[in-house]
Amino acid sequence: MTRRFIAALLVVVAAPLAVGGARADCYDVFGCSNRDLFRMQDLVNGPNCEFLYTMRNAIYAQHGYCFRTKRGIATFGNANCVSSNPEALGLNRVERANAATILKAERQLGCPE
Numbered sequence: 001m002t003r004r005f006i007a008a009l010l011v012v013v014a015a016p017l018a019v020g021g022a023r024a025d026c027y028d029v030f031g032c033s034n035r036d037l038f039r040m041q042d043l044v045n046g047p048n049c050e051f052l053y054t055m056r057n058a059i060y061a062q063h064g065y066c067f068r069t070k071r072g073i074a075t076f077g078n079a080n081c082v083s084s085n086p087e088a089l090g091l092n093r094v095e096r097a098n099a100a101t102i103l104k105a106e107r108q109l110g111c112p113e
Helices: 003-019 040-044 049-061 070-076 093-109
Strands: none
Touching: 040 093, 049 070, 049 093
């Protein structure tokens, strides 16, 4: 994966967070987090651990997740958060499945928690 590709994907992740609204992240390679199911093989053969962490938690952040870890708070903040319970955030079926698939990929790659 090239630096240019990673930089472009990071812009896609950061833009919705800066606006403040709940929007799906869309990635050229994977699709949109709220309507396209991500494939495990694409995740384990593509993004690095840091990017996978950002992808997964961006889904939660866009729905008002209240982060508890220093890493989560530093990356996403807790402004306008509503709950630390992912089940209470109103994620749709695809968002829940994508977050779970990303977490499985992180674990398979041995990414830090």
